[in-house]
Amino acid sequence: MDYWRNDEMNSVTKTVAGVLFAVLVGCSSLLAQGKLDLPQWRGVDRNGLSAEKGLLKAWPLNGPALAWEAKDLGIGYSGVSVVKGKIYTMGDVDGKSVVMALNEADGSRIWATKVGASGGYGGYEGPRSTPAVAENLVYALNQHGDLLCADAVTGKEVWRKSLTADFGGGTPGWGYAESPLIEGDKVLCSPGGTRGAVVALNRKTGNVVWQSRELADEVHYSSLIPETILGQRQVILFTAKSVAGIAVADGKMLWRADRPGKTAVVPTPVYADNQVFVTSGYGIGCNSFKISKAGDVFKAEQIYANVNMVNHHGGVILLNGNIYGFSDGKGWICQDFKTGGVVWSNPGVGKGSIAYADGLFYVRSEKGKGTVALIEATPRAYVEKGRFDQPDRSKKSSWTHPAIANGRLYIRDQGVLLCYDIKGK
Numbered sequence: 001m002d003y004w005r006n007d008e009m010n011s012v013t014k015t016v017a018g019v020l021f022a023v024l025v026g027c028s029s030l031l032a033q034g035k036l037d038l039p040q041w042r043g044v045d046r047n048g049l050s051a052e053k054g055l056l057k058a059w060p061l062n063g064p065a066l067a068w069e070a071k072d073l074g075i076g077y078s079g080v081s082v083v084k085g086k087i088y089t090m091g092d093v094d095g096k097s098v099v100m101a102l103n104e105a106d107g108s109r110i111w112a113t114k115v116g117a118s119g120g121y122g123g124y125e126g127p128r129s130t131p132a133v134a135e136n137l138v139y140a141l142n143q144h145g146d147l148l149c150a151d152a153v154t155g156k157e158v159w160r161k162s163l164t165a166d167f168g169g170g171t172p173g174w175g176y177a178e179s180p181l182i183e184g185d186k187v188l189c190s191p192g193g194t195r196g197a198v199v200a201l202n203r204k205t206g207n208v209v210w211q212s213r214e215l216a217d218e219v220h221y222s223s224l225i226p227e228t229i230l231g232q233r234q235v236i237l238f239t240a241k242s243v244a245g246i247a248v249a250d251g252k253m254l255w256r257a258d259r260p261g262k263t264a265v266v267p268t269p270v271y272a273d274n275q276v277f278v279t280s281g282y283g284i285g286c287n288s289f290k291i292s293k294a295g296d297v298f299k300a301e302q303i304y305a306n307v308n309m310v311n312h313h314g315g316v317i318l319l320n321g322n323i324y325g326f327s328d329g330k331g332w333i334c335q336d337f338k339t340g341g342v343v344w345s346n347p348g349v350g351k352g353s354i355a356y357a358d359g360l361f362y363v364r365s366e367k368g369k370g371t372v373a374l375i376e377a378t379p380r381a382y383v384e385k386g387r388f389d390q391p392d393r394s395k396k397s398s399w400t401h402p403a404i405a406n407g408r409l410y411i412r413d414q415g416v417l418l419c420y421d422i423k424g425k
Contacts, residue, residue, distance in 0.1 A: 036052060040133065041129075041132070046225045052357040054358070055423060063420070064421055066391075071415055073412075073414075077400050080405075087107070088138050089130075091126060097116050099140035111155030113155040128174075128177035139182070139203070147161045147189060149203070158206075159205065167191040169190075186201060214251075214252065217237075217240070220261065221264060230291065244257070245291065263282045267316060276288070279325075285308065286323075289303065310330070314326050314353035326354070344380075348363060350368070353400075359377050362374060364390075
């Protein structure tokens with residue numbers, strides 16, 4: 001199989017202008033990809049909101065048309081990134097965890113490169129992370145904490161690090177699951193541990209820029225998000241102990257709030273208007289924190305804590321002042337972001353994951369037939385505009401989130417990737 005050939009190649013300013021410059025620098029390498037590409041986990045802005053327009057407003061009886069299906073992609077729960085005509089994903093294949101590139105047009109394999117060993121934790125094998133892509137480099141993190149930077153065109157290895165061996169990280173119980181974050185000239189990951197919970201590397205060389213020694217939490221499974229809060233560019237980290245803001249420039253901890261989790265803390269945080277929202281499962285629920293600043297000192301104060309949104313790992317999306325997602329024991333809910341109150345709830349397709357584009361949510365059931373539904377993104381009510389049952393369904397839970405890019409919907413289930421045409425006719 002010749003597609004394995006690459007295994008052998010082996011002080012932010014305080015002025016308004018300064019703030020705008022920091023934001024532009026932080027996002028420039030991703031914005032260059034184009035808003036309709038999907039360069040990393042949950043999109044350009046890591047919020048699950050796609051900028052796609054002109055998509056189908058309702059689906060026919062059996063769902064949208066299947067454009068193509070790719071097989072033999074390996075075991076695991078990796079999502080997809082889509083950039084410049086290529087799709088990037090991960091899987092355990094032939095005793096290796098690999099990152100691979102597929103042709104966006106037809107799903108054919110272009111290259112595959114070894115990231116590390118295969119295997120898993122807690123009975124779940126394979127990578128859990130979504131690759132990130134910027135300026136012809138792709139970054140992939142496997143379940144063991146092996147971080148690879150490869151040429152996005154050829155798959156040739158550029159550099160590699162280990163979150164455990166190089167940065168003192170401790171592998172979470174079910175393995176590393178976060179997706180690398182590209183922020184300007186840096187790539188950020190969360191090894192966890194006493195040497196610092198977050199590390200920033202020069203994304204071209206892999207050299208350490210900083211490691212956040214002020215925060216020594218062990219990490220769970222959530223991914224970082226970048227935000228500019230009160231003039232300061234920072235990343236928000238969510239662990240089983242804390243929610244915290246860490247300066248992108250130097251790794252300084254800007255603020256921290258206690259927020260104990262239980263068993264597994266997974267969903268990515270969401271942010272708007274100086275307010276950070278987090279949620280996790282196992283009966284814990286959700287919390288919202290207001291971030292303020294006096295002089296150079298930040299502070300986080302809890303606004304509310306409740307069990308209205310108890311999201312296990314399907315993720316939540318913030319849209320127009322409301323949070324949408326699945327809450328254990330309640331079904332799909334719309335929750336007021338500011339107050340935490342429930343606006344509506346509905347069983348829908350059952351527990352699952354969510355993505356957004358063009359006024360609609362794409363929700364996917366994690367069990368049974370892996371049903372995918374299209375619902376209106378509105379606080380008025382849960383209204384379905386079509387659904388279909390996933391073909392070639394594996395026997396494992398369908399935990400990989402739906403992804404949308406360039407008029408297509410991607411559904412990954414272990415070794416299978418299904419590509420649906422969702423462009424309006």
